[in-house]
Amino acid sequence: MPVVLHGPAYSTYARSARLALEEKGVPYELREVDILKGAGQSPEHRARQPWGKVPAFEHDGFNLFETFAITRYIDEAFPGPRLQPEDARRRARMTQICGVIDSYAYPSMIGKVFWQAAIVPMQGGTPDQAVLAEGLPQAEQALTVVEGLMAEGDAALCGGAVSLADLHLAPVLDYFVMTEPGRAALARRPRLSAWWGRMGQRPSMVKTRPALG
Ligand SMILES: N[C@@H](CCC(=O)N[C@@H](CS)C(=O)NCC(=O)O)C(=O)O
Structure with missing residues (x-):
């Protein structure tokens, strides 16, 4: 699976990234990081997101955090309907x-x-x-x-x-x-x-x- 999103389904920020993937029609795997149970602060997750927040994103070895950077990348790296105005x-x-x-x-x-x-x-x-x-x-x-x-x-x-x-x-x-x-x-x-x-x-x-x- 080339696209992986780390974060729980209940996170608003993870959901924004998922919405971008859904709107573009990009297949992805959602890997649970239960921040309410402290999983965000595990060394493994902090290596992906230094503050232990979600989401974190991976695509073919390219790692990214910060949701707006992720959604922009999704829009620009994949085919599908444009999610940013041309103007x-x-x-x-x-x-x-x-x-x-x-x-x-x-x-x-x-x-x-x-x-x-x-x-x-x-x-x-x-x-x-x-x-x-x-x-x-x-x-x-x-x-x-x-x-x-x-x-x-x-x-x-x-x-x-x-x-x-x-x-x-x-x-x-x-x-x-x-x-x-x-x-x-x-x-x-x-x-x-x-x-x-x-x-x-x-x-x-x-x-x-x-x-x-
Ligand atoms: N600036 C971050 C904010 C992400 C964020 O605040 N995510 C929340 C969940 S919706 C989180 O991880 N909260 C856990 C925490 O603050 O420890 C982004 O744009 O991705």
Whole structure:
């Protein structure tokens, strides 16, 4: 198998890389690294990803980590539908949105809201209301910014066709809307809601949707 992705199916970042592989039609093997059980910190995994995070990617002896680098490589190294706009400004928007997701959306939507509202109770704990209260406005701001960066009338985040930006955001949003405040925040943003109505149903999303619980 020439393409190997190391990471658990429940990881949003691993899912973004899988979405790129699915959208391009590239066969791959997903090798489980259960970060919730500490497997990310094994010497073996840290040799692939120095911080012990997922995903890590291999293709015919070429090793790569950092999800946006991985998804760009997948788009550029394999045949299939283009996942980056040809237009330089739209491509810059795509990179900008991925940066916003990494720096602002993921830390608040997943690291604070989803973690406290969904994972902590699933593990038998009590959500930390202070973390939720801090994370929600940060998540709202990230959503507002991403919606504002979508061009008027576009079906996808950076044009008519799905790009790496859509694949970066979709796994984060899928978890965020499993929470009640997440659903309410999305509902207040009609253009992002309409986008999610399409994106959440794509075959690549359905195929990679993790079973939680
Ligand atoms: N900058 C990394 C971030 C990856 C990341 O944060 N992955 C999460 C899972 S979705 C992770 O590995 N968390 C475990 C940890 O932080 O130890 C990338 O783009 O790949």
